[in-house]
Amino acid sequence: MKNRLKVLRAEYDWTQARLARELDVSRQTVNAIETGKFDPSLPLAFKLARLFKLKVEDIFIED
């Protein structure tokens, strides 16, 4: 699954560590999601959507 996380993070001028803190996950997890190596669970995807004030489908795009 592709995602716009890196772009959104850049728009907010956040580091991976900052985003990880906001989500209560490790920086490695943020990196793995950004690079498409790991797909987050629904609760984490919704948390991301709330954080960026977007819909889940605006962040994650099915391959």
Place this chain on the structure above:
Amino acid sequence: MTDSMQQRSSWEHQNQSNTKRLAVWTIAWLITTALLAFGPKFLWDYNSTVSIAALLLNLATGIAMVLANKQLLQNLDELERRIFLDASATTLGVGLVFAGTYQLMEGIKLLPFEPRIAHLMIVMALTFLIATFSGKRRFS
């Protein structure tokens, strides 16, 4: 100073605290295991009452270590939990296969020494370490 060093979330604090707790109980379990293994011979001359007390202490610290491990697992984030569970599954499988083969090797006289449970524990510990390291590399 990096961003991550400036501020730590409560989740990170909890994680660190859980890791420390697991380390403390693991060390306690190792100490009580050593006490149970060597105490009867070198410290209390096989006194049954003291041996039973040492055995109960060993079981209690073992249970505390398992609970601390469970608490650590529950607080991990979803990727860390996946790496942990993958490593646990690999360890369980390797442990099962190794234990079966190891025991058979003794039965068919392929081992010049008697199998020891410590060997299985070493294999499982090394497997878990390698599997965890491999999982972390896969997702980094």
